[in-house]
Every structure is written in C-alpha cells, then in structure tokens.
Amino acid sequence: MNPPTDLLARALRLLRQRLDMDDAHGDAWLARETADDPALRAEVERLLAAERAASGPLDTPLARHALFEPSPADDEEPRLEQQIGPFVLRRLLGRGGMGSVYLAERADGGFEQTVALKLLHTHVDPSAQRRFARERQILVRLQHPNIARFLDGGIDARGQPWYAMERVDGKTLVQHAQSVGATLDERIELMLQVCDAVQFAHANLILHRDLKPANILVDAGGSVKLLDFGIAKLLSGEGSTDPDATLAGQQAFTPDYAAPEQVRGESVSTATDLYSLGVVLYELLTGSRPFPRSAFGPLLVADAALPEPPSRRALSQGHRADAARLRGDLDTIVATCLQPEPARRYRSVTALRSDLQRYLAGQPIEARPDAFGYRTA
DSSP states (O other): OOOOHHHHHHHHHHHHHHTTSOHHHHHHHHHHHTTTOHHHHHHHHHHHHHHHHOSSTTOSHHHHTTSOSOOTTTTOOOOTTOEETTEEEEEEEEEOSSEEEEEEEEOSSSOOOEEEEEEEOSSOOHHHHHHHHHHHHHHHHOOOTTBOOEEEEEEOTTSOEEEEEEOOOEEEHHHHHHHTTOOHHHHHHHHHHHHHHHHHHHHTTEEOOOOOGGGEEEETTSOEEEOOOTTOEEOOBTTBOOTTSSOTTOOOOOGGGOOHHHHTTOOOOHHHHHHHHHHHHHHHHHSSOSSOSSTTHHHHHHTTOOOOOHHHHHHHTTOHHHHHHHTTHHHHHHHHHTOSSGGGSOSSHHHHHHHHHHHHTTOOOSOOTTOTTOOOO
C-alpha cells in the first residue's frame, strides 16, 4: 500500500536535505526532525534505502520504459565519410535505440550546408520504422522559428531511411541560462519561446511527450530551438491520440519530466506536455528538478505528490533574493502546471504563456493559488 500523498511530500522535502549530509550528521538530524512523527521518519528511511539501492536513475523497471527499444545496432560501425543523399557524414553526434545522428555536410556542389542527419539503424523492427517515418512527417509539418527545421530526407543505397535537420549550435536551456548568468526575467523570456514552439505543435495536433531541457537548445543569439519529436504523438481529434503512435505494452518518456498519467500508463493529452513544461520551468527558475533524480522520483509523480514551491527550494539553496521574487505568482504558475490531475492544469500552453507575460508586465495572473481546480481560459 502506498503511503498518503501528504506524507510522501513531507518525506521528500526532508529526504532532499538528508541527501546533502553525511551519514553521521544526517542520521542525528533526521532523528531530531522526526522525533514526534515515527511514520514520517520511517517513510524518509524507506526512500533513503531506495536511493542507496539504485546505482543510477535508469535502474528501475519504470525508468527503463523511458528508453527506446534496446538497440540491436550497438556494434554498428559509424558510417563516417559515407554519402547519404547529398550529404557526407563527418562525425557521429549521438546514438539512440532507433538510429544515429551525424554531423553532415552537403557535398553535391550546389552550396555549403552543415546539418544534423538522423539515420535509422539497419536491423530495427517494423514498428521502429513506422515511428521514424512518423517523426519525419511530423517535422515536415512543423515549420516554426523555435523548432529545428526539417531540411531533407530519403532512403539511402542500403535502404535505410534518413532525414536532415538544421544543426543548432548552442547549449541546452538550463545550461545556457546558467552560462550567461540570465536574470529571472530573462529566464522567463526564454520560457516564452519554448511555449511558442509547443503551442505551435499543439495547434498542428502534435504532442511532443518528451519535453526537457536536453531537447531545448538555445543558440548564440538567444533563440530557442525545440528538438526531438521521436516519441511525439499525432492527435487524431480533440483530446484524443493516434492509437498507432505507441506500441501496445510500451511506454516512452523521460521519468524526471513525465506527467503522472504518463508514468501510470494512462492516456495523454496537451495537458501532459503542460506538466512537462512545468517541470522545465521549475528547473529553469531554481536550477533543480521538482523531485530528486533517483529511483523513487517517478514513483512520487505517479502517486501524484506535489513538490515544494520553487520559492522554498530557492530559499533552501540560499538564494533569498530569488526566493522573494518566486514567492507568489511564479509559485502559483508552476503549481498550476504541476497539478496531478490534468483537468486542473492550464487549459492550454497559450494560457501558461499569457500568465508568464502578465508576470513580466507586473499584471495580475489568471491562475489562483487557493483554487487549483480553476482552469484558465
């Protein structure tokens, strides 16, 4: 039986502090903090044991669902200096379950162009081939300044599908904000660009389903580029999803950023992307995720626990000035995104964006801290 949500939330807050201490001091501190609440201490100790038992964030069965199919092509040699369509593969940038991504250069003599080229692995099942084709078709539909552009695609001489996208030379969203010392307002301005990209996808009946800072790059000019629609879903109607977009019995998401309904294997909607945006916003504002990156983090999400407010997290990190600005409207905006029940989140990404703009303009926001059942228009 799962412990009550409020007990989990309180235990999580204590655990985050406990993990920053050595055992000698941490055990004594925990005993003092929970002297009058044995159930709370037992829950913290249970979570602490789970954390110690895990050697990494992908060691639980739940987290393994976040991976694509185990790649049968791990032993494939990179196809460097080979020509794929009009491009020559110069450097391997990364490899996933379905395919590899290369830095490639146009070599047909027409003009110079450097791209990121994704090439499907040779030995993948038909479902992976369908997913790859769907991803390519999705990208063709998404021509937006804040989404990495689809440039070309085809099938090579070996029969392997491929597509080329603009290469984004930049850093991930959080890394960029930290490297340039972005102010709170500047971080929110970046988030507005992210919202523009996601709202455009939703307007084209596409759910991203894997929104996280690693899939959001910022170039040298400060422009946001949303990447990786590899597990995106096509909406076949209002609030419903294409039944062929996910294989039976499989789940595809990143646990640290997944909504409760994703973790539980339930149906997803635009509200699912809104939850992930809330996690991204929380991390952008505080430098840390709402839940610890560990074996039990996704379980807390599945149990619908709410994290501590961003202002409290900033205060615990010693950032008093940030905490003062986060307290109030920004806490409310993040909490509205992170509501466990999809119906209690913002109605749309546009509504979230509007509240962020209102905050920047010093205007009252629409979301209300005392009525999380309230949905913005």
